[in-house]
Amino acid sequence: MERYKNNPIITRKNIPAIPPHLVDVSSVFNPGAIKFGDKYLLMLRVQNRGRETFLLTAQSDNGIHFHIYNKPVHFKGIENVPGKIYHCYDPRITKIDNIYCIMFAMDLDSGCRLGLAQTVDFENFEFMGIVSEDDNRNGVLFPEKMNGKYLRLDRPNKVQLQDGPTSGSAICLSESDNLLHWQTVGVVASGRFHYWDELIGAGPPPIKTEQGWLQIYHGVATHFGSSNIYQAGVMLLDLENPLKVISRSRYNILEPREMYELVGQVPNVVFPSGAIVNEFDAKGFAKLESRIFIYYGAADTCVGLAISTIKTLLKLAMTE
Ligand code: BMA
Numbered sequence: 001m002e003r004y005k006n007n008p009i010i011t012r013k014n015i016p017a018i019p020p021h022l023v024d025v026s027s028v029f030n031p032g033a034i035k036f037g038d039k040y041l042l043m044l045r046v047q048n049r050g051r052e053t054f055l056l057t058a059q060s061d062n063g064i065h066f067h068i069y070n071k072p073v074h075f076k077g078i079e080n081v082p083g084k085i086y087h088c089y090d091p092r093i094t095k096i097d098n099i100y101c102i103m104f105a106m107d108l109d110s111g112c113r114l115g116l117a118q119t120v121d122f123e124n125f126e127f128m129g130i131v132s133e134d135d136n137r138n139g140v141l142f143p144e145k146m147n148g149k150y151l152r153l154d155r156p157n158k159v160q161l162q163d164g165p166t167s168g169s170a171i172c173l174s175e176s177d178n179l180l181h182w183q184t185v186g187v188v189a190s191g192r193f194h195y196w197d198e199l200i201g202a203g204p205p206p207i208k209t210e211q212g213w214l215q216i217y218h219g220v221a222t223h224f225g226s227s228n229i230y231q232a233g234v235m236l237l238d239l240e241n242p243l244k245v246i247s248r249s250r251y252n253i254l255e256p257r258e259m260y261e262l263v264g265q266v267p268n269v270v271f272p273s274g275a276i277v278n279e280f281d282a283k284g285f286a287k288l289e290s291r292i293f294i295y296y297g298a299a300d301t302c303v304g305l306a307i308s309t310i311k312t313l314l315k316l317a318m319t320e
Helices: 310-317
Strands: 027-036 039-047 053-060 085-096 099-108 111-119 125-130 136-141 150-156 170-176 182-190 199-202 207-209 212-221 229-237 245-248 270-277 291-298 302-309
Touching: 027 053, 027 099, 039 085, 039 291, 053 085, 085 136, 085 270, 099 136, 111 136, 136 199, 150 182, 150 199, 170 199, 182 245, 207 310, 212 270, 212 310, 229 270, 229 310, 245 310, 302 310
Parallel strands: 027 085, 027 270, 027 302
Antiparallel strands: 027 039, 027 291, 039 053, 085 099, 099 111, 111 125, 136 150, 150 170, 170 182, 199 212, 207 212, 212 229, 229 245, 270 291, 291 302
8 A cells, every 4th residue: 555645644733723622632543534425524533632532524625635623523412321431432434325324432431332423414413322232342334234234343352452451353243233232243353363463453444346345454463572563454355244254465554664653642553444435336336446545543643544446455455
């Protein structure tokens, strides 16, 4: 994948001052992304100097230069959740039947859960509920139902990192009748210990291609003494049965190399969370030659853009 030449595309300096809480913020990273009409839309994770989290939307005509709105996203109804919500973060956006669904991580006293919100205009957002019973993260919805069910990839948190948060080593497939109550169908892919992707989680929502569902994911190498390395990879899932992995990249397709990826709040991190495909065919498949913009958090500090094509990602997925 090719980094945009003027990366990072969004840094803390681009965040407008929104008194009282968002002034001179610390970081902006891990955005959700989607095409909204003919605009590129991001939902940015912004942290202030209290290390509190806010989500801000941003729009662009070309996917590179973004206008960031000076109104934090409010999920209407979230105030009715009992107990304290510390952070809502890492949103992934999927359009299903003309409704934009946002799945995000929620830090609660009981651990991390998945939350779901919906919007049609990216101005008014409705909180739909907490949609994972157990500790879970990196929930991404498929853009269409299969066999009458909504599907998502998620990542139950099971592994306790030494001196760190609990993290998972497997991407699972879950299904639901109503987007609110989910059952795990099975494990799609597990971490490959000793290699680049020991712990894994889905990145942007799955992309439909004639060859299968293209899934960009992050992998964490944990066997380096002082620091985990977060990288991006890609796998191809069967179109009819996404539990089945057709192929999976042996090598990462993006790793921390540039200074803004190596140094920051959390060093050595590229974390892909949003992708926008330029062209789909009449049947809804991403075109082979289409460009894809991948938005990623760099070092939990700023937003990078990596550019590729569907064809290239399919090829990279096949390097087994
Ligand atoms: C993961 C998540 C991400 C974060 C990454 C690197 O576990 O918390 O939000 O970007 O770690 O710190």
